[in-house]
Amino acid sequence: MARTMDRLVERIEAGRGVREQLPSGASVYMEPGLPYLLVYRAPPDRDDPGTLRFVTTEASYLVASDGAEVDESLVRNLAEAGSRRYGAFLVLELWSAPAADSRRFTIYAPRGPAPETIEKLAEGLRALGDRYPPLELTIEEVEDRSPPGLQPLLSVEESWQTEVLTIGLELPPIYRDPQTGGVFPRFLNELRREISRILRQALYEFIRVQTTSKVTNYLALGTRTVPDRVWEIDRQLCDIERSFDLLLLTSPVNREAAWEQFRSAGYDRNPDFHYRLLPLDPDLTKRRLFDLQLEAIDDPSLADLFEDKRQELDTQLTMLRERGTPSFRYGSQRLYGTVDGRLRDIAQELLHTVPKPRRRVVDWVDAEAFRRFARAELSHYSRDGLDLTDRIQLRRDVSGLLVSEGVLLIGTDLRLDPNRVEPLLHHEVGTHVLTYVNGSVQPLEQLSHGLADYDEMQEGLAVLAEYLAGGLDRLRMRVLAARVLAAHSVEQGAEFVDTFRLLTKDHDYTPAGAWQITLRLHASGGFTRDLIYLRGLVNLIALLRKGEVEMDRLYIGKIAQKHIEVVEELRYRRVLRSPPLTPRLLESSEALERLETVKKGISLMDMICQEAA
Numbered sequence: 001m002a003r004t005m006d007r008l009v010e011r012i013e014a015g016r017g018v019r020e021q022l023p024s025g026a027s028v029y030m031e032p033g034l035p036y037l038l039v040y041r042a043p044p045d046r047d048d049p050g051t052l053r054f055v056t057t058e059a060s061y062l063v064a065s066d067g068a069e070v071d072e073s074l075v076r077n078l079a080e081a082g083s084r085r086y087g088a089f090l091v092l093e094l095w096s097a098p099a100a101d102s103r104r105f106t107i108y109a110p111r112g113p114a115p116e117t118i119e120k121l122a123e124g125l126r127a128l129g130d131r132y133p134p135l136e137l138t139i140e141e142v143e144d145r146s147p148p149g150l151q152p153l154l155s156v157e158e159s160w161q162t163e164v165l166t167i168g169l170e171l172p173p174i175y176r177d178p179q180t181g182g183v184f185p186r187f188l189n190e191l192r193r194e195i196s197r198i199l200r201q202a203l204y205e206f207i208r209v210q211t212t213s214k215v216t217n218y219l220a221l222g223t224r225t226v227p228d229r230v231w232e233i234d235r236q237l238c239d240i241e242r243s244f245d246l247l248l249l250t251s252p253v254n255r256e257a258a259w260e261q262f263r264s265a266g267y268d269r270n271p272d273f274h275y276r277l278l279p280l281d282p283d284l285t286k287r288r289l290f291d292l293q294l295e296a297i298d299d300p301s302l303a304d305l306f307e308d309k310r311q312e313l314d315t316q317l318t319m320l321r322e323r324g325t326p327s328f329r330y331g332s333q334r335l336y337g338t339v340d341g342r343l344r345d346i347a348q349e350l351l352h353t354v355p356k357p358r359r360r361v362v363d364w365v366d367a368e369a370f371r372r373f374a375r376a377e378l379s380h381y382s383r384d385g386l387d388l389t390d391r392i393q394l395r396r397d398v399s400g401l402l403v404s405e406g407v408l409l410i411g412t413d414l415r416l417d418p419n420r421v422e423p424l425l426h427h428e429v430g431t432h433v434l435t436y437v438n439g440s441v442q443p444l445e446q447l448s449h450g451l452a453d454y455d456e457m458q459e460g461l462a463v464l465a466e467y468l469a470g471g472l473d474r475l476r477m478r479v480l481a482a483r484v485l486a487a488h489s490v491e492q493g494a495e496f497v498d499t500f501r502l503l504t505k506d507h508d509y510t511p512a513g514a515w516q517i518t519l520r521l522h523a524s525g526g527f528t529r530d531l532i533y534l535r536g537l538v539n540l541i542a543l544l545r546k547g548e549v550e551m552d553r554l555y556i557g558k559i560a561q562k563h564i565e566v567v568e569e570l571r572y573r574r575v576l577r578s579p580p581l582t583p584r585l586l587e588s589s590e591a592l593e594r595l596e597t598v599k600k601g602i603s604l605m606d607m608i609c610q611e612a613a
Contacts, residue, residue: 025068036090039094095168105128108169125198219565250527273523346534395411406440464537473608481534
């Protein structure tokens with residue numbers, strides 16, 4: 001044991017990490033550069049299910065469970081070595097309260113030293129108590145800060161002599177059934193996330209004030225070493241996602257024939273759509289999905305991402321099983337949300353205020369010409385051995401433009417106004433392809449395919465790119481607004497003909513224009529995804545106005561707004577790396593000027609480019 005102790009002390013004094021299974025059965029894990037140690041010792045007189053996981057979530061801990069013992073001299077030597085290295089060291093021991101005292105947090109602290117650390121910990125626990133009333137907090141200033149029945153890890157004198165702060169934290173076992181002692185697993189995970197954030201903020205306060213450690217943000221205090229099993233689950237989730245393409249499988253393959261049928265019937269009979277055969281059995285795929293052992297992931301941030309992704313894939317598989325039925329739209333609403341009153345008002349105001357664009361004769365850009373433009377755009381991002389120019393396909397079974405698996409799919413019947421070419425290059429290539437490529441270089445494979453609910457942020461970025469390129473014209477803005485109203489129509493149970501008439505009679509759309517919008521919104525029984533374009537733009541503008549995030553940080557992969565903080569955390573923890581590509585738009589002075597107007601506040605009307613006036 002003496003040799004083991006000497007080796008561990010040497011590693012800490014050198015600023016290196018520690019991972020050791022001790023002969024006593026206890027284990028110690030410490031990431032490099034962290035001047036603290038969380039400790040868990042199993043109570044000698046009772047079962048304590050669940051509590052251990054509050055400690056193993058963190059990046060520096062010593063645990064003794066299942067009869068293992070902790071050598072107090074080991075903790076003392078580790079703490080002293082850390083204090084010599086960083087100028088001070090914190091030992092925070094955590095245990096659960098008896099079931100009889102199940103509504104109270106208790107902090108056991110010294111009187112005087114590091115008051116800012118105690119206050120930060122107390123502040124977080126009080127806020128947590130407000131969320132889960134009637135949780136309470138008590139602070140006891142005592143010399144003995146160890147669990148009942150166990151010896152202190154360091155004496156008061158040893159703590160003073162070595163500049164080691166010891167704190168005890170007793171948790172109310174509200175994550176267990178008071179009758180049976182069984183753990184409530186989902187609530188335990190939820191509480192573990194909250195406690196982890198509170199602990200890290202308090203630990204950072206100690207680091208910032210008391211030590212010489214170079215940690216610059218509490219987000220950096222999560223573990224940097226992710227177990228292989230986590231990456232294996234990530235890979236399996238992405239394998240399941242790759243086994244089907246929701247957009248292709250829910251898009252009709254008989255558009256032209258259905259249009260001719262609809263038109264010949266005087267726009268008065270719902271068209272009959274046909275779809276691709278499913279390449280999988282949704283029920284069997286769900287079995288694979290729920291066989292994944294997400295409960296084994298201790299990292300709360302990654303566990304949240306994986307759980308959200310599994311739920312999203314579950315919803316998508318249900319939608320495929322219900323494709324072509326009235327139930328399909330309920331899955332769509334669960335996946336993309338619904339049109340609230342504010343968004344509907346914005347859409348109606350836009351359609352009322354934005355005049356229809358004047359017809360003008362243009363030389364259309366066809367599919368082959370757009371492929372040449374797209375290839376040139378992709379060549380801009382092909383650098384440092386990264387060749388993207390082959391990420392284009394002409395497809396007869398695709399209408400318009402679509403990016404799938406980082407490949408730009410161009411429908412062979414594509415016809416574009418030349419003024420729309422540049423904005424759409426930034427939309428499709430500079431956003432959708434670029435974020436796929438950026439995500440694909442990360443160890444978290446989901447960043448290339450998309451974290452749960454990424455679509456809205458992705459389409460918001462893509463539409464904003466059209467504005468930054470000076471190409472968000474009247475027609476485009478009206479289409480975004482009309483999609484919202486069509487989605488609301490679908491949510492209200494309207495049939496195809498009803499939504500078509502809404503656009504033609506109430507909003508002056510041509511039959512061909514109304515057909516394109518209605519087709520997309522009624523596909524498969526009600527695919528309301530198109531509402532996210534306008535909502536994504538509105539919410540992205542609001543985000544940028546707050547000034548809390550720079551736009552280039554949003555291109556690390558396919559993420560949602562709710563993921564910004566966790567992605568930043570993973571970057572601080574060096575789990576994620578800086579992306580290789582940034583949008584070409586952000587190299588343009590004109591685009592950057594427009595971006596500044598967005599940050600200062602701009603109306604949707606003012607975003608419509610003047611060239612189309």
